[in-house]
Amino acid sequence: MSVLTSRPALRWVVPAVAAVTVIGGGAALGQFAAEAEPALPPRSAAQLLVDLQTSRLEGLSGTVVQRADLGLPPLVGKLAERRDDLTALVSGTHTMRVWYSGPDKARIAFKDTLGERDVIRNGPDLWVWNSRTNEASHRTLPADAAQRPEEAADLPVTPAEAADRALAAIDPSTEVSVGRSATVAGRDAYELVLKPRAEASLVDQVRIALDAKEHVPLRFELFAAGTDEPTVEVAFTQVDFSRPDADQFTFNPPPGVKMDEGKPVGERPEGLAGKTDRPGKADDHPDVTTVGEGWATVLVARTGTPGTGTQRPAGEAAPEQGAAEQGAAEAAQLLGSLPKVSGDWGSGRLFSGKMFSVLLTDDGRVLAGLVAPERLYEVAAADR
DSSP: OOOTTTHHHHHHHSSBBOOOOOOOOOOHHTTTGGGOOOOOOOOHHHHHHHHHHOOOOOOEEEEEEEOOOOOHHHHHHHHHOOSSSGGGSSSSEEEEEEESTTTEEEEEEEETTTTEEEEEEEEEEEEEEEETTTEEEEOOOOOTTGHHHHHHOOOOOOOHHHHHHHTTTTTEEEEEEOOOOOOTTTTTEEEEEEEETTTTSEEEEEEEEEEEETTTTTEEEEEEEEEOOOOEEEEEEEOOOOOOOOOGOOOOOOTEEEEOOOTTTTTTOOTTTTTOOOTTTTOOOOOOEEESSSGEEEEEOOOOOOOOOOSOOOOOOOHHHHHHHHHHHHHHHHHHHHOEEETTEEEEEEEOOSSOOOEETTEEEEEEBBBOHHHHHHHHHHHH
């Protein structure tokens, strides 16, 4: 169980990864390795895990740089760069400003050459604004949103979220140790190292730098097998642990903004009363199963739609003109560009990067995991 599961504040804002998420070519991140290792009192891995669980974060603001080099096909990178949402984080280098003032006050401002996108949580109100389109949306969160961060919104991944997901994988399949001390954003930090024991995993190790005083993740690095540089890196370049001003969490709509007032987050459509909307439950996704455990887990989904999706099923209406049609065409182009593969499990197309593989079979299955393609073929053959 993740030591951060009960710490929604850390999962929400404290940059430990992304996204992610995520992240390439960051000169600022490269400077960390050049700094001398600080002399810190020895602490065991167990002590660092306890530090994470017992830390008390009252406020924080800072700048986060994230970099991703997932080895994605060029077309995927181009499509991501053109997106107006945070999908763009899966490729290249990105900068964010973050503010945190308790479990119900947080803000992330994602900045790039095309503008700024803000996500602001202030009590029950959740605002999302895109400066490029000057569009904003407002949602009302349920009363227990602080205890249910996964239902609050589709929030961007930060270093703490990345650390949370990595720490959730700690079990007998993971070797946990203490790495070298480091200096991140001018602060001394311990390094917690997670190394998968599963040979099938494409993840070599995860390194989490924890602030020596505040015990908050300052940097998250994910290394793919056979690489010396992080495949995913998220780190503070500047951080301040004082509580930000209340004005940082007030959304002031700019002139001419197009507002979208939606239903409260978590509200169920009519006819779904009694059904849970929490992820991971078997009754939510009856056609999704997992094979294996730990870092070698393979997700198997049955979509019910044969083929790779490059053609519409007979009788299905053509998509509407505009964004929907363009999105469908881009998806078809992407699927059509993926290499064809086949074996005793059947045939399909393979989408893979440095640390993940996704197999889309012609009989309507999708298999994915942080494993090599051969592992997916093995699972697909047994799952027929």
